[in-house]
Amino acid sequence: MNFEVETYDPKQESVAPPIVAITVTDEAADQVQTLLDDMDEEYEGLRIFVQGGGCSGFQYGFTFDETINDDDAVIEQKGIKFIVDELSYQYLVGSVIDYKVEIAGARFEISNPNVQSTCGCGSSFGV
Numbered sequence: 306m307n308f309e310v311e312t313y314d315p316k317q318e319s320v321a322p323p324i325v326a327i328t329v330t331d332e333a334a335d336q337v338q339t340l341l342d343d344m345d346e347e348y349e350g351l352r353i354f355v356q357g358g359g360c361s362g363f364q365y366g367f368t369f370d371e372t373i374n375d376d377d378a379v380i381e382q383k384g385i386k387f388i389v390d391e392l393s394y395q396y397l398v399g400s401v402i403d404y405k406v407e408i409a410g411a412r413f414e415i416s417n418p419n420v421q422s423t424c425g426c427g428s429s430f431g432v
Contacts, residue, residue, distance in 0.1 A: 326378075326394075326397075326398050326399065327378070327380050327387075327389065327394075327397050327398065327399075327400050327401075327402065328400070328401045328402065329380055329382040329385075329387050329401075329402045330382075330401065330402065330403045330404070331382070331383060332403055332404040332405075333382070333387075333402050333403050333404040333413060334382040334383040334384075334385045335383070335404070336404040336411075336413070337350075337351050337385045337387075338383070338384075338385055340369075341369070341385075344369070346369075346371075347371070348369040348370060348371055349370055349371055349372060349373050349386055349388065350369075350370065350373070350379070350385060350386025350387055350388050351367060351368075351369055351370070351385070351386070351387050351388065352366075352367070352368050352369070352370040352387075352388040352389070352390070353365065353366070353367055353387055353388070353389055353393070353397070353402065353415075354366045354367075354368075354389070354390055354393040355392070355393040355396040355397065363396065365415055367413060370388055373386070373388055374390070376390070376391040377389060377390055377391070378390075378391070378394050387402065396417070396419060397415070397417065397419075398419065399417070399418045399419065400415050400416060400417040400418070400419075401415070401416040402414075402415055403415075403416065
């Protein structure tokens with residue numbers, strides 16, 4: 306499953322987001338490119354996945370991957386591939402994947418409209 310993602314800045318409230326299953330911001334793509342540039346290995350892209358765990362039932366995971374499987378969804382933003390497996394995809398539909406730099410630190414952030422509950426520490430979620 307391949308999806309072409311339009312550029313979208315969620316900070317611009319006057320601009321409606323494009324209708325896509327998963328949105329990746331320019332900031333997230335730029336950060337992945339920076340990380341890839343610092344690595345010696347070659348990777349196809351950043352795999353984003355959902356796995357069981359945490360006190361709310363599910364948690365997100367990120368890993369660089371050398372392989373894209375036939376049933377993976379591939380979202381490309383600024384030439385960077387974000388890979389989502391078929392099982393995780395259903396939990397990420399409608400999500401925005403962003404990279405935030407704040408005083409407390411920097412991190413990838415997933416804004417997921419499917420989340421019904423989160424734990425107190427914010428590392429897991431329930432649907």
